Amino acid sequence: MTYVSPGKGYERDSRYIATRITADGREGFPVRPGRYRLVVSRACPWASRAVVVRRLLGLEQALPMAVAGPVHDEDSWTFDLDPGGRDPVLGIERLKEAYLAREPGYDRGITVSAIVDVPTGAVVTNDFPQITIDMSLEWAPHHRPGAPELYPAELRPDIDAVNEVVYRDVNNGVYRAGFAGSQETYEEAYERLFARLDWLSDRLARSRYLVGDTITEADVRLFTTLVRFDAVYHGHFKCNRNKLAEMPVLWGYARDLFQTPGFGDTVDFDHIKRHYHLVHSDINPTGIVPAGPEPEPWLAPHDRAGLGGRPFGDGTPPGPLPRAERVPAGHNPLPGAGPP
Template sequence: MKRGGEYARDSRYLTTRITADGRDGFPVEPGRYRLVVSRACPWASRAVIVRRLLGLEQALPMAIAGPTHDQRSWTFDLDPGGRDPVLGVERLQEAYFARDPGYDRGITVPAIVDVPTGEVVTNDYAQITIDMSLEWTAYHREGAPALYPPALRPEIDAVNETVYGDVNNGVYRAGFSGSQESYAAAYERLFNRLDLLSRRLEGSRYLVGDTITEADVRLFTTLVRFDAVYHGHFKCNRQKLSEMPVLWAYARDLFQTPGFGDTVDFDHIKRHYYMVHRDINPTGIVPVGPDLSNWLTPHDRAALGGRPFGDGKPPEAVAPDEAVPAGHTPLA
């Protein structure tokens, strides 16, 4: 927390990279690493979506932590015996301490763990998805989309920078504000940016170019949590997403696109925010609503043109062992 009650995110990440040439000591190798995520976390959800869109499920196996955690760490309470079956640990914290016994930063997801050593390689979520696009190309599925095409990278980077500051992190700046003044500033900044994004998307199906890119993934993970969590829990309540026609249609378009909505677990999302943030929600009561069936209503965005996967094609159906449980999504 900064002076004046402004929320400040700890951005000290492990920035080691897994690359095709192994220049940081960690070469891309199928099956060597384990992507640890929680479906509750928007930063981890980016990695889940990109991995699925690119078809990296076999090359980069995934571990799913439970939706809640304590001050120590995310836990593998969804797995039999409460341990990840590959890493053999109960808490993600153990992989961070294997890398650095004195580690004193956030135990965050997504994190990529080197299975042979049990050590976290990186938790630099922004770079993780870029490297999935650029460094893991040998293992992309046939028909995988170009999420970070060279010609569009400057524009994607510029959009991502403003979306991160004002929207992705903006909802947290509002929700965790320590003063009325800092909350009001974050609130205004958030909705000003959402208004600008609405105008940008009025005549364009996607944020940059005519296909899905990294920019759409990053905005989507905040939008999909907006009505279920951020509107009430984080006091981002000028309007619900479902009351912002352009962004609501845009979000539904992505949700109904293979690779997006089929990774979203609304049950985990709500349990995480409402049960973990006891300073905001002391009772830990998880709301029953909202009604999620409206995510499947027609969006009519195809009339704007655009090709979701460019010259490629949608991913195959989700593997049964990675499917979101029935009742946790309107798609089930």
């Protein structure tokens, strides 16, 4: 598949279906436990945000999840992990079918995460930044007891400010480097990426978390990029000034989050590597998937607790993963992440 335009920089298509699911249903889609299906891929960093937030808040029963396979073609994400290659609830083989049910002739990106209205089989929204905010605010009555506040009112301006620069320079910055079509656009993205990672290192050298003394939405958004850095972005996207493991503060911060229930136990390193190295055939035409890096270093002590902070504030960690949502054995080094 072609992602690089020779001589040009990379521009993400942000024309999302922005309909919101709200507590009052003001846009036609009220919050209703069991009515919707969250479609994700564990390979995708944008979808992985929703997976982490859903788990931290305990929305597993209220908002059931479908997991697409890690490799898609130019047409769509597929449900090849499910028996018969169909999602057992929606009954579809390709996520594109749910997009066309919403908009016949839909011609934009078939992206995850997407929330599908089960009764109609149509996508409600794929506006991934808003999806996780609404999980925190609109779905609050259905949070588990002890769920953390990931988007507290008093910290929202700071969270939003951090999220804006992290998205521009880091979350999307790795793509701007990896899909650059010229030396100039690549180097510009590369410099902005590592300047922002240095800025984040300085900030996190003094604070355990990005905003305040608990985990927030800002930490979730940074984590899903950092956890892919050495496995994909360092080599595949040429973001190779340093590995994450060579940036002590960020490496410790990322390990701290990885070892926090709700973060690392949702990560599938096999899906991550297969997606990037098989789907981006213009960058990796041989289709060879790297064997490394080994995941066990993610379990090494991080020594971040000395900075203070309480991961869940006055709340509690989520409980064990439901068996049906455990990452396959061998795809994650955490005890209990995969089936026994």
